[in-house]
Amino acid sequence: MRYMMLIYSQENEAATPEDMHAVAAAHSALMDEVRRRGILCAADPLQASSTATLVRVQDGDALITDGPYAETKEQLAGYYILDCEDLDEALAWAAKIPTACAGATGCIEVRPIREFPQRAPVNG
Amino acid sequence: MDDHRATVESVFRQESGRIIAGLIRVSRSFDLAEEAMQDAFAAAVLNWQADGVPGNPAAWITATARRKLIDYARREQTRRNNEGQILYEYESRSCTIDEEMSRPFEDDRLSLIFTCCHPAINMQAQVALTLRTLGGLTTAEIARAFLLPEPTLAQRLVRAQRKIQQARIPYQVPDAGALPERLSAVQAVLYLVFNEGYSATSGDSLLRRELCAEAIRLARTLLELMPQNPENMALLALMLLHDSRRDARSTADGQLITLEEQNRSLWHQEQIAEGIRLVERALGRRNFGPYQMQAAIAAVHAEARTAAETDWKQIAGLYAILHRSQPSPVVSLNFAVAIAMSEGLEQGLAMIDSLSAGGELDSYHLYHAARADLLRRMGRNREALENYHRGLALTTNAVELRYLRRRIAELDTDSA
Numbered sequence: 001m002r003y004m005m006l007i008y009s010q011e012n013e014a015a016t017p018e019d020m021h022a023v024a025a026a027h028s029a030l031m032d033e034v035r036r037r038g039i040l041c042a043a044d045p046l047q048a049s050s051t052a053t054l055v056r057v058q059d060g061d062a063l064i065t066d067g068p069y070a071e072t073k074e075q076l077a078g079y080y081i082l083d084c085e086d087l088d089e090a091l092a093w094a095a096k097i098p099t100a101c102a103g104a105t106g107c108i109e110v111r112p113i114r115e116f117p118q119r120a121p122v123n124g
Numbered sequence: 125m126d127d128h129r130a131t132v133e134s135v136f137r138q139e140s141g142r143i144i145a146g147l148i149r150v151s152r153s154f155d156l157a158e159e160a161m162q163d164a165f166a167a168a169v170l171n172w173q174a175d176g177v178p179g180n181p182a183a184w185i186t187a188t189a190r191r192k193l194i195d196y197a198r199r200e201q202t203r204r205n206n207e208g209q210i211l212y213e214y215e216s217r218s219c220t221i222d223e224e225m226s227r228p229f230e231d232d233r234l235s236l237i238f239t240c241c242h243p244a245i246n247m248q249a250q251v252a253l254t255l256r257t258l259g260g261l262t263t264a265e266i267a268r269a270f271l272l273p274e275p276t277l278a279q280r281l282v283r284a285q286r287k288i289q290q291a292r293i294p295y296q297v298p299d300a301g302a303l304p305e306r307l308s309a310v311q312a313v314l315y316l317v318f319n320e321g322y323s324a325t326s327g328d329s330l331l332r333r334e335l336c337a338e339a340i341r342l343a344r345t346l347l348e349l350m351p352q353n354p355e356n357m358a359l360l361a362l363m364l365l366h367d368s369r370r371d372a373r374s375t376a377d378g379q380l381i382t383l384e385e386q387n388r389s390l391w392h393q394e395q396i397a398e399g400i401r402l403v404e405r406a407l408g409r410r411n412f413g414p415y416q417m418q419a420a421i422a423a424v425h426a427e428a429r430t431a432a433e434t435d436w437k438q439i440a441g442l443y444a445i446l447h448r449s450q451p452s453p454v455v456s457l458n459f460a461v462a463i464a465m466s467e468g469l470e471q472g473l474a475m476i477d478s479l480s481a482g483g484e485l486d487s488y489h490l491y492h493a494a495r496a497d498l499l500r501r502m503g504r505n506r507e508a509l510e511n512y513h514r515g516l517a518l519t520t521n522a523v524e525l526r527y528l529r530r531r532i533a534e535l536d537t538d539s540a
Contacts, residue, residue: 001292086294087244088302112291 002041002113003090004081008074009099009106011048026098034082034093045078074106081113128172131181136165139182140260141345145232146186148295151193154257154285160196164189233258234349235295241310242293249284250313251320252277258345259338269335270320307350311359311415314342318363322370323523336367354406358415361402365422368395379530380523384431396426417446436466453485457494469502489518493528500535509535 012019027045034040049068056063068075080097084090090110099106140161147157164185178184240253252270255261261269267277287293298306321335343360350356372390373381403423406416421442428434440462447459456479464472476495485491496511509532516528 086292087242088294088298091244110291114290 001086001115002081002083003087004079004111004113005090005094005097006076006109006111007078007080007097007099007106008109009077010074010104011050011077012104015104023098030096030098034080039083039093041081041083043078043080046076049075077106087112128177129169131177132165132168132172135168135181135185136260139185141233141236141258142231143182143186143189144257144260145236147189147193148236148257149232150190152289152295154288156193156196157189158257160189160192161185163192231349232295233345234297237310237346237349238297238306239288239293239295241306241313242288243306243309244291244293245284245287246280247313247316249280250309251316252281253284254313254342255317255338256281258342261338265331269331307353308355310346311355314339314346315359315363315415317342318366322366333370336363336370339363340367352409354409354411355413355415357402357406358413358419361399361406362415362419362422364395364399364402365419365426368392368399368426378523378526380527382527383425388429391426399423399426412445412449414446414450417442417449421446434465436462440466453479453488454490457490461494461498464498464501469498473498473502487518489515489524491515492518493524496531500531505535505538 027043031040031043034043052066052068054065054067054069056065080093082090082093084093087110090112094108094110097108099108144157144161147160148154151157151160167188168181168185172178172181236257237254240257241250245253248270252266255266256263263278263281264274267274270277297303318336318339321332321337321339340360340363343356343363347353347356347360368391369383369386371392372386372388375381399419400423403416403419407420421439424435424439424442440459443455443459443462447455457476460472460475460479462472463475473495476491476498479485480491492511492515496508496515499505499508499511512528512532512535516525516532519525519528
């Protein structure tokens with residue numbers, strides 16, 4: 001089953017290039033490992049939450065506003081989608097995802113992806 | 125009529141945890157397993173009256189419930205009218221009850237207990253799920269025991285079961301790496317059930333007593349399933365030793381009677397004997413843990429024929445160990461009290477005062493209550509009174525409020 005791992009972390013402006021490099025290196029090591037095991041479906045980092053734009057459609061009109069969905073201390077910073085046997089395996093991988101940088105805090109939200117039953121192709 | 129009904133009930137009481145654990149394994153669904161088990165017990169009420177009680181009633185229930193699961197899978201398949209997944213692990217061919225009964229009856233309770241107490245499930249739901257499946261309690265019984273509306277509790281159970289299914293929480297004993305942590309989560313759930321029954325003297329007292337009995341039963345099951353684990357032994361011992369005092373610890377009108385003031389002839393000696401045996405066995409493994417220390421402390425109290433004979437020196441030593449491994453304000457305060465009772469009230473008071481040198485315990489009611497108790501023993505009544513009042517202002521627990529008010533009333537009478 002596929003699990004999406006949402007990375008929430010503090011956007012730390014005090015982080016030095018060395019700090020950021022260390023986090024990036026940890027991600028790429030992890031990505032190599034899950035790719036080698038054949039369980040990596042996707043993984044990407046996101047630009048800072050200051051680049052986020054909200055679109056809300058009301059009565060057919062798109063209302064555009066600045067900002068992320070919620071102004072919280074920890075912001076969505078990236079994600080992994082991994083194909084795991086069960087939640088315990090997913091949690092073990094989630095624990096290896098770096099979330100924090102230069103003393104800032106972070107966490108991973110693990111959510112199973114809702115799979116729809118495969119429908120038989122119409123003309124076999 | 126009544127006779128076979130009583131048999132059905134006793135089979136349910138003793139075997140339902142094991143039966144449902146096996147049914148969850150084959151159906152991979154808490155819902156279906158429960159439905160099948162209920163149907164099988166309902167069938168037992170009818171069949172056993174006509175045909176007599178079978179030689180192995182639990183195997184009969186399991187076999188019947190497994191056939192129900194096959195029926196459900198067929199019905200579901202017909203309804204969907206497509207390939208749909210068959211949840212059932214073996215061929216849904218028809219076989220006789222006798223054939224079905226000859227299948228191995230494995231014990232899946234350990235998988236069940238670890239799944240129910242999985243940290244991904246909300247703690248209260250872990251408790252409810254454990255009592256519902258392993259304990260065989262009804263939703264109504266659990267709701268009453270925890271003073272919750274039944275729909276709230278039912279909702280909680282449904283959500284937890286849905287999460288197990290949809291997030292695919294595995295139905296298995298965790299691997300060696302995760303086992304210690306996961307086992308202590310299981311132990312914490314069982315101890316929480318016990319404390320829920322033990323700590324409040326208000327509410328439906330019969331039901332609360334049953335909750336303690338249920339926690340003891342579950343701790344016994346855990347020990348039976350993992351018999352080498354000293355913390356499992358100690359957890360059962362701790363519950364037995366506390367529970368042995370149930371008839372001595374409160375007055376008819378629900379007033380708390382302190383350990384010191386209890387009528388020790390009301391303590392249940394057979395439970396104490398079993399508790400002490402378990403503690404000794406656990407400590408013999410030389411692999412200490414927090415439940416062992418707490419159980420050992422409870423055992424020392426239980427061994428004293430009178431309060432005055434209590435071996436406080438040994439208790440202080442045990443608290444010193446517990447304090448090193450699991451420091452907490454409650455442990456520190458109890459450690460100080462043990463020092464006061466073994467080495468001298470002055471030393472104990474000095475230790476309590478040093479605990480709160482930074483003022484961090486100022487808002488903690490037990491700190492003031494413990495200090496007040498020592499001052500009272502030293503005859504410093506005016507200061508004791510002051511501390512009891514401070515504790516009183518910070519307490520919300522009804523039982524503790526009554527205790528503190530009683531102490532205040534006694535000191536007021538003394539000084540009058």
